[in-house]
Amino acid sequence: MARQVARTATDAEDLVAEAFARILDVLNRGGGPTTAFRAYLLTTVRNLATTSNTQDRRLHLAPDVDLVFAEQPRMPSIDSVSDAIDRSLLAQAFARLPLRWQRVLWHLEVEDLPLAEVADRFGMNPNGVSALAYRARKGLREAYLDADRAIPDPRKRSPRPMADAA
Known part of the structure; x- marks a missing residue:
């Protein structure tokens, strides 16, 4: 799940580590899942990825707009009509x-x-x-x-x- 929702392999590892840390914290406080641990873990990973992606979207600014919208090479068209x-x-x-x-x-x-x-x-x-x-x-x-x-x-x-x- 982490590999599917993360941008890089390092981000996936960070998501899994953070998810287990949060679940351990919840379990130590007497909460958390009593059944279906896998589903709880996957949901935690997905929620962390969503939060991380939302924060990243706010933080990452394009250094140069011209680089972001650089014209892509175009393929010649076959159908002239x-x-x-x-x-x-x-x-x-x-x-x-x-x-x-x-x-x-x-x-x-x-x-x-x-x-x-x-x-x-x-x-x-x-x-x-x-x-x-x-x-x-x-x-x-x-x-x-x-x-x-x-x-x-x-x-x-x-x-x-x-x-x-x-």
């Missing part, structure tokens, strides 16, 4: 956005300008631009899905009416 349809849908969705959303997405995503520079161009603070970009991305996703739904699926053709035999 599908890529062309995706590009077309994306262009349609982008064109449906309000001009302000288009501009903020263009500056941040295409031109890759820093948030502070975009904030200066828009006369806003960086947090405001970040919130605007969040709404614009959400709007772009919704517009893309709407455009995709508008394309008829060739696999779902309606049956042709039968010609009357004369």
Whole structure:
């Protein structure tokens, strides 16, 4: 159980040691399990891992955001028709956005300008631009899905009416 919920082998060992120490402390005080010790131990390990992971999430900060979000190498696409349809849908969705959303997405995503520079161009603070970009991305996703739904699926053709035999 500890190996499944811990990030490293050392963390798993620490979880098991801490679980046994806590159970021993509870037993010395007259509490603890009288039956199903294994289930009690596994639950203790799982609870310690949850607590540890929650605390770790709060404590570990990314040293450099650019390193965390470094662009991954992309595999070339095999299906050029599908890529062309995706590009077309994306262009349609982008064109449906309000001009302000288009501009903020263009500056941040295409031109890759820093948030502070975009904030200066828009006369806003960086947090405001970040919130605007969040709404614009959400709007772009919704517009893309709407455009995709508008394309008829060739696999779902309606049956042709039968010609009357004369």
